Amino acid sequence: GNSVTQMEGPVTLSEEAFLTINCTYTATGYPSLFWYVQYPGEGLQLLLKATKADDKGSNKGFEATYRKETTSFHLEKGSVQVSDSAVYFCALSDQTGANNLFFGTGTRLTVIP
Amino acid sequence: DGGITQSPKYLFRKEGQNVTLSCEQNLNHDAMYWYRQDPGQGLRLIYYSQIVNDFQKGDIAEGYSVSREKKESFPLTVTSAQKNPTAFYLCASSISAADNSPLHFGNGTRLTVT
Numbered sequence: 001g002n003s004v005t006q007m008e009g010p011v012t013l014s015e016e017a018f019l020t021i022n023c024t025y026t027a028t029g030y031p032s033l034f035w036y037v038q039y040p041g042e043g044l045q046l047l048l049k050a051t052k053a054d055d056k057g058s059n060k061g062f063e064a065t066y067r068k069e070t071t072s073f074h075l076e077k078g079s080v081q082v083s084d085s086a087v088y089f090c091a092l093s094d095q096t097g098a099n100n101l102f103f104g105t106g107t108r109l110t111v112i113p
Numbered sequence: 114d115g116g117i118t119q120s121p122k123y124l125f126r127k128e129g130q131n132v133t134l135s136c137e138q139n140l141n142h143d144a145m146y147w148y149r150q151d152p153g154q155g156l157r158l159i160y161y162s163q164i165v166n167d168f169q170k171g172d173i174a175e176g177y178s179v180s181r182e183k184k185e186s187f188p189l190t191v192t193s194a195q196k197n198p199t200a201f202y203l204c205a206s207s208i209s210a211a212d213n214s215p216l217h218f219g220n221g222t223r224l225t226v227t
Contacts, residue, residue, distance in 0.1 A: 004155070034215075043117075043203050043218030044156075089155060100171070101216065103155030 002027045006090050006104035013080055013111050021075040021107045023064075023090035031092040033057075033066050033073040034101070038087045047075075047088070080111045116140065119204050119219035126198075126226050134189045134222045136204035142217070144210040145187035149173060150201040150221070159202075162187055163210040191224065198226045 007022040025033065032051045036044040048057030053068035062077045073090060090104040117138045126132045138145065144163050148156040158171030162181040176195025181187055187206075191198045203221045207214040 036218075041220070043119075043205075043220045044216075045218065046215045049215070091155075100158060100161070101156070103157075105153060105155045 002031070002092060002094050002102045004090050004092055004102055004104040006088075006107050008105075008107070009087075010108040010110060013109070015082055015111055015113050016079045017111075019075070019077040019080045019084075019109065021088055021090075021109070023073045023075065023104060025071050025073065025090075025092050027071075027092055027094060029094065031094055033064070034091045034093065035062070035064055035073070035075050036089040036091060036103075038089065038106070040086070044089060080109070082111045082113055085109055085111050117204055117206055117217055117219035119202075119222050121222060122220070124222055124224045126224070128226055129193045130226075131193060132191050132198075132224065132226075134191070134202055134204075134224070136187045136189065136219060137185055138187075138204075138206045138217075139185060140206055140208075140217060141184070142206035142208050143184070144207045144214070145181065146205040146207075146216065147171075147177075147179065147187070147189045148203045148205065150203055156203060159189065161210070191226075198224060200224060 003026045005024050034049045035047040037047045038044045048059040050057040050066035056065045064075045087106045087108045089106045091101045120135045146161040147159040160179045162168040178190045204219045205216040
């Protein structure tokens with residue numbers, strides 16, 4: 001079956017620190033992989049995506065590379081800001097054609113000045 | 114501005130009552146979805162609709178019902194049969210139900226049933 005495993009939070013970092021949030025997946029076939037971000041009191045927003053092995057998704061200074069050999073899609077940012085404080089969800093889309101997303105449990109990031 | 118509107122933001126109901134959550138989108142998207150979010154868990158799919166007058170059960174459809182009479186609207190009814198209805202409910206839409214079509218989410222409705 002399909003599943004996503006994220007590192008548990010919460011994660012607390014100082015401003016300008018390096019961020020890594022680990023994500024590994026189990027899937028049949030060749031899924032697409034996503035990171036979504038949820039700011040306080042809001043719904044989720046797509047942060048970045050990758051649709052095939054070795055693709056790198058990037059947006060707003062965040063990056064993640066689709067690693068088929070390690071079934072991973074770790075999220076990284078070189079220098080976090082207070083405004084990056086949010087919950088981050090890793091997700092995969094299977095190939096059923098129904099755009100059904102399987103989400104990880106989310107990782108809460110707090111960045112302190 | 115185009116987007117997805119969920120209303121109300123907070124909803125309170127007594128146990129045994131049905132309650133309907135509203136979701137409207139003006140993005141001209143064909144596909145719409147309902148997810149449930151619980152603390153410490155990822156989002157779980159309740160129902161989705163690929164096109165008007167069609168909808169499919171997701172992973173946790175029991176105790177819920179939906180309709181899709183208009184492209185713009187996908188209301189979710191939480192029935193009294195839902196054993197644990199208190200949760201944060203998120204509606205989403207996408208251009209199509211095809212893979213890789215990004216989902217656009219509303220800001221959610223927090224339902225509390227006592």
